[in-house]
Amino acid sequence: MIRLLGPAAVAAALALTIVQPARAADDEMIQAQAGVWLVAPESGAKGCRLTFGTNAVSGGYEITGADACAVPLPALTAAKIWNFTDDGALAIVDGGGKPLMRFQQEEGSPWESEGADPTWLLPALGDVDHVPTVASLAGAWRIQTPDGKPICDITLTTDKDQDGTSKMSPSGDCASEVGDLKLSLWATEGFGLVMLGNDGSSLSFDMKPDGSFQKSEEEEGEPLLLVRK
The missing domain is CATH 2.40.128.10 (Lipocalin)
Structure with a gap:
């Protein structure tokens, strides 16, 4: 399951992994992850959609649409880059490489963040802006x-x-x-x-x-x- 780490732990975990665009991922993995995703709290509160692109930028691949997170998940308004890390996680970072959120995935389960209040990363489903509880x-x-x-x-x-x-x-x-x-x-x-x-x-x-x-x-x-x- 995917848990959300504290800022210091995430920074340490990503310092060596968000350097080159998706070293541990091949083109097929990048293409499969591209598209519109809903980031939403497990609690059922509203989330926001982010679009994962395939254009390579410094540290990973581009994210667009982060302005939609201003109210439900304000920490993600700075999201600019996504990438897989060497340990198999998926990280969202800002334009300067600062970690914002980190997800992991068990086989057969969705991407989930770590921490006391888990957040899901799911393929967007129509206009649905939250996960069911x-x-x-x-x-x-x-x-x-x-x-x-x-x-x-x-x-x-x-x-x-x-x-x-x-x-x-x-x-x-x-x-x-x-x-x-x-x-x-x-x-x-x-x-x-x-x-x-x-x-x-x-x-x-x-x-x-x-x-x-x-x-x-x-x-x-x-x-x-x-x-x-």
């Missing part, structure tokens, strides 16, 4: 097919189990493709939502720009949607 998603939902056929009604709650994972309760008449999973817990990560069963089963969804969810492409089986009731 357990509190914002709690309530009644329906899993259905794309043509609207109900599969399972569920309730996402903010109640936690002994490990701190939020609980959910499916209705008793779910179709076997969901009912057999015996889902009882759920969690969010960036724009993703995963439902968990006690036996290790799971069902993952990805958020859409309208606030609904679709079954993740990595999941097997027919497409499913998750919509509010």
Whole structure:
């Protein structure tokens, strides 16, 4: 997971890495990272969009659009450069090379900053300016097919189990493709939502720009949607 370091620690960590443009990254990695990204607090507060370019500048690659961060994340208004570091992190720095934010990524997870108040770095999703939270998603939902056929009604709650994972309760008449999973817990990560069963089963969804969810492409089986009731 990615945590946000204090200024002194970040400066020390980046002093030897933000010198040459993406030494540890090849052209394919740079192209894959280019585009519009949302930087937003894990808390659900508003974030801002930054555009990662592929034009090489001193210390990395250009960032545009930082003016949009003036209100939600004022520290990023000075963002001018992004780059991968030798330890696999992604750093955002100002025009003089001063570190502003540093992200890391575990396989299968979004970029996340370090620190007590994590921040996500996610591919921008339409006009969405914040990440969903357990509190914002709690309530009644329906899993259905794309043509609207109900599969399972569920309730996402903010109640936690002994490990701190939020609980959910499916209705008793779910179709076997969901009912057999015996889902009882759920969690969010960036724009993703995963439902968990006690036996290790799971069902993952990805958020859409309208606030609904679709079954993740990595999941097997027919497409499913998750919509509010």
